[in-house]
Amino acid sequence: xQIKETDFGQDYHLITIENKNGVELSVSDLGARIVSLKAxxxxxxxxxxxxxxxxxxxxxxxxxxxxxxxRIANGxxxxxxxxxxxxxxxxxxxxxxxxxxxxxxxxxxxxxxxENEASVLFRLTSPDGTHGFPGNLEVEVRHxxxxxxxxxxxxxxxxxxxxxxxxxxxxxxxxxxxxxxxxDQHSLYLNSNSFAPIINSGITDGTKADVRGTPFDxxxxxxxxxxxxxxxxxxxxxxxxxxxxxxxxTGLRFMQAKLTSPDEKLAIELFTDRPTVVLxxxxxxxxxxxxxxxxxxxHQGLTFETQFAPGAERFSSFGNIVLPAxxxxxxxxxxxxxxxx
Numbered sequence: 001x002q003i004k005e006t007d008f009g010q011d012y013h014l015i016t017i018e019n020k021n022g023v024e025l026s027v028s029d030l031g032a033r034i035v036s037l038k039a040x041x042x043x044x045x046x047x048x049x050x051x052x053x054x055x056x057x058x059x060x061x062x063x064x065x066x067x068x069x070x071r072i073a074n075g076x077x078x079x080x081x082x083x084x085x086x087x088x089x090x091x092x093x094x095x096x097x098x099x100x101x102x103x104x105x106x107x108x109x110x111x112x113x114x115e116n117e118a119s120v121l122f123r124l125t126s127p128d129g130t131h132g133f134p135g136n137l138e139v140e141v142r143h144x145x146x147x148x149x150x151x152x153x154x155x156x157x158x159x160x161x162x163x164x165x166x167x168x169x170x171x172x173x174x175x176x177x178x179x180x181x182x183x184d185q186h187s188l189y190l191n192s193n194s195f196a197p198i199i200n201s202g203i204t205d206g207t208k209a210d211v212r213g214t215p216f217d218x219x220x221x222x223x224x225x226x227x228x229x230x231x232x233x234x235x236x237x238x239x240x241x242x243x244x245x246x247x248x249x250t251g252l253r254f255m256q257a258k259l260t261s262p263d264e265k266l267a268i269e270l271f272t273d274r275p276t277v278v279l280x281x282x283x284x285x286x287x288x289x290x291x292x293x294x295x296x297x298x299h300q301g302l303t304f305e306t307q308f309a310p311g312a313e314r315f316s317s318f319g320n321i322v323l324p325a326x327x328x329x330x331x332x333x334x335x336x337x338x339x340x341x
Contacts (some may be wrong), residue, residue, distance in 0.1 A: 001116035001147070003111055005248065006033075006145055015111060017118045017145040022092070023337055025145040031055060031063035031103040032141040034171050037151060040266055042341045046172035046179065047292060054311050057289050064141050064155070066167035067098045067126060067133055067319065070244075070278065070310025073203045077313040079162050079322055086132035091201060098131030100337040102139070102167070113305035117146040128161065135161035135325070149337040158328040165323035166308050169333070172282060172301030173268060175261035180294040181301050184225035185262035186333035190218035190277075191254060192245040196309050196318070204311035204318075208246060216243070221258065224281075228299065240281035240299060242308035250275050252332060257304060269336040270304050275319055295325040306333045 001019055008014040012030040026036035028051065035047040041251040046061050048054050050138065054061065065267055075086045075094040087098040096103070107122035119142050126137040137159045149267065157165045173182060195210040195216050211217040215230035235241065247256050257270035257277060270277070280303040288297030312318035 001113055001115075001145070002287075003024070003113055003118055006110075008051045010051040010055065013109075015109070015120050017044045017120070019145060019147050020151065021147075023121060023145065025143065025151055027143045029107045029109050029122065030302065031059060031105065032107045032124070032143075033063040033103070034064060034143065034151075037337075039149070039337050040177075040341070042175070042178065042266065043177055043270070044266070044337075046174065046296060058104040058314070059100075060096065062171050063090035063169070064122075064167060065170050066165070067097040067130075067137060068094070068164050068166045068313075069168040069305060070166070071095050071203045072313055073311070075132070076275060077164060077295045079132065079164075079275060084132060084134060085234050088213055090224065090269045093201065093203060094131070097133070099244040102126070102129070103170070111221070111225065115147075118143050119144040125198070133163050135159035135163035135323075137163060137165065137323075140165070149339075150338065151335045153331065153333045156322055156328060156330040158326065159323050160325055161314040161320055162324050164313055164321050166312065166330070166331065168278070168305040168307040170303060170305060171304055173259055174301050175259060175266050177261075178294070179291060179296045179300060182299045184223070184228060184299065186224050186302070187221050187260040188218050188224050188302075189258040190245055191222040191248050191256045192277075193219060193248055194246045196244040196311070198243060200237060202238070202242070202313070204244065206311060206315040206317070208317070214244075220258070222301070226255045238283050239284040239285065241279045241302075242281070242283060244278045246309065248275055250253040252334065254287065259304075266337070266339040269338065270306070270333070271336065272306040272333040273331055274306040274308065278306055278307060279303060280305065295329070303311060304334065304335070305329075308335060
């Protein structure tokens with residue numbers, strides 16, 4: 001495994017790992033983020049070429065998100081019958097734990113190299129009271145590339161006071177080799193028979209809807225354009241996909257999703273121990289980013305944000321995101337990169 005460190009600007013660093021198959025993973029201590037993932041000489045994810053571009057545009061792209069991914073309704077939740085009010089940075093709601101969050105922080109890091117895999121281990125302390133969240137939270141995020149073309153993200157948290165902890169990574173995939181192309185012709189499979197509807201303010205309502213007979217059914221692989229062409233109320237709220245999907249089974253042994261490039265030469269398979277993935281199709285309207293010389297925006301990327309469904313702090317059926325004091329919790333998500341010349 002080959003590793004190199006380079007200057008990313010603004011006192012941040014870029015660390016690149018490459019295996020013998022030519023798969024290349026680049027991550028940064030700005031937000032413990034993925035910046036680049038390459039195979040078949042293609043760029044597979046959204047990213048900028050410098051820290052300054054993230055600072056000027058959107059710090060969530062490719063970043064570690066936390067303390068909590070998604071929206072907390074009205075920025076309010078209870079732990080052990082005590083009510084907490086956290087910052088409201090998305091209308092009346094808290095989004096991604098508040099801004100600035102994990103995505104904006106400079107993380108300490110250590111490089112770990114081995115024969116079969118190499119990792120960058122990032123560490124961060126989120127102090128008690130950050131955006132109103134209780135507890136001093138110690139977080140570790142490990143980005144790993146293996147010799148077998150697997151990108152693994154391992155996230156661990158421990159706190160000295162019960163708090164909420166529901167992190168994710170906000171990677172955007174586009175496997176076409178041209179980030180300015182839409183994801184319409186990508187094929188998508190999901191091991192999911194239900195999703196969480198959302199209401200106009202972007203929060204979940206606590207229900208789980210059956211995907212059968214709806215455009216949200218990806219249990220048989222299909223082109224994403226079929227969804228975009230469906231024009232139904234849930235997609236029109238957000239101009240695309242921005243919904244949690246519940247997996248039929250949980251555990252790392254199950255392939256939970258698969259995204260295939262339009263030419264079928266490359267695919268990403270998703271494995272995770274989380275029960276839900278939030279898919280977001282880059283619903284940016286007429287806005288766009290200038291990214292690596294391309295205009296990138298609406299429907300030109302797809303996230304796989306593995307987590308507990310947003311709203312879990314209110315709806316027990318979505319899972320438990322309370323992290324007890326002195327009780328470390330770890331989550332693993334793996335992206336298997338398959339390709340043919």
